[in-house]
Amino acid sequence: MKVRVITAVVALLIFVPLLIIGKLPLLILTLIMGVVAMSEILRMKHIILVSTEALISFVGVIAITLPNSFWHDIPFIKSAHIVFYILAFLMLLNTVLARNHFNFDDAGAMTLAMLYIGTGFHYFFQAASVGLPTVFFGMLIVWITDSGAYMFGRALGKHKLAPKISPNKTWEGSIGGSVVAIVIIPIIFSMFKWLPNYGLLELLVFAIILSIAGQLGDLIESGFKRHYGVKDSGNILPGHGGILDRFDSMLIVMPLMAILGMLG
Template sequence: MKVRVITAIVALIIFIPILLLGGNTLLILSLLLGIVGISEFLRMKHRFFVSTEAWISFLGVIVLILPRNFWHHIPLIQSSHIVFYFLAFLLLLHTVFSRNRFNFDDAGALALATLYVGTGFHYFVQARAVGLAVIMFGLLIVWLTDSGAYMVGRAIGKHKLAPKISPNKTWEGSIGGSIVAVIVVSGLFTIFNWLPQYHFFELLVLALLLSIAGQMGDLIESGFKRHYGVKDSGNILPGHGGILDRFDSMLVVMPLMAILGMLS
């Protein structure tokens, strides 16, 4: 527990100032986090970091995280999706020349993981570009849902939420975490008028949807860790695991914020 707390404090000391600065500083951090995140997936797949599929995956994450206006300056390429499709095609082509060392299932898994990690961090950067209040709305929901679910689950949790995927999670904890997040975040942002474009009821609905999505993100990551037989996605954060362990909810919440029109 001591190691976990120390890691969290150090991470926040580094993360909060970068979050406040935003801009290229946050973009660089997001690119680094994305590369580490996909490298954790490669490790779970038992793929070398210097392999062809690894370099394609690294490049794919970078391509997806970069802001949209980056591609406006490159002739013939107006969107990251064009480049991503080309990289996905290279993964498929690699199955032909790898002599069955790299197959179609591997290509599909890496393409989906790249899309998952790259898109999540892309909208993380975009959320900060829209405004500090917007990104904090999403992050607070994730943090409060996680903390609330842990405390409520430990206190009264009895009914397992997904025992075959994450045996420690309970329905009581899940519901309690969402209630805590929705009430605290909606009340806080309404009192201080941090998102004046939304009414209180709208904030309630958005907070509830994002809280549920965050928990789904947590379960998704637990699911593929269970599939690959690992406890943590990595060990870069002592006591917390890897980047995917810490950002699993955010990688789902931030794209959903874009879908809900919060990042436009």
């Protein structure tokens, strides 16, 4: 527990100031987190980090994470979608050149991982660029849901939520965590008018959707960790695991905030 607390404090001392500063320093941090998260997927699949498929994956995550404006002045490219298509093609081509050491299933997993991680961090940076209240709304929904689920699960948990994927999660914890986040965050943000473009009812609806989505993001990551037979996605954060372990919910919540129209 001591190591876990120390790691959390150090991480927040680095993360929060960069979140406040934003712009290039935050973008660099976001790109680093995306690359590390991709390396965690590669290690789970036992793929060497200097292999052709790994290098394609890293470039793909970086390309998708970068803000849309980055591509506007680059000839023949114009958007990350074109870069992603080229990289997906190269990933498929590698199944031929690798002589069965890298197959179609591997290419599919790597391409999906690029999209999953890159899109999540892309919209995380976009949310921060819109303004601190916006990104903190999503982050606090995730954090409070997670903390509430842990406390309610410990105190009242009896019915398993997804025993084959995450045996410790319960329906009581899940519902309790969501209720706490849905009650607290929209009321506070509405009271202080931190998101003045939205009324309390809209914030409540957003909170319900994002709280549920965050828990689904957690279960998704638990699912592929169980598939690959690992406890944590990585060990870069002592006591917490890897970047995917800490940002699994965010990778789902941030793109969903864009779909809901919260990111402009």
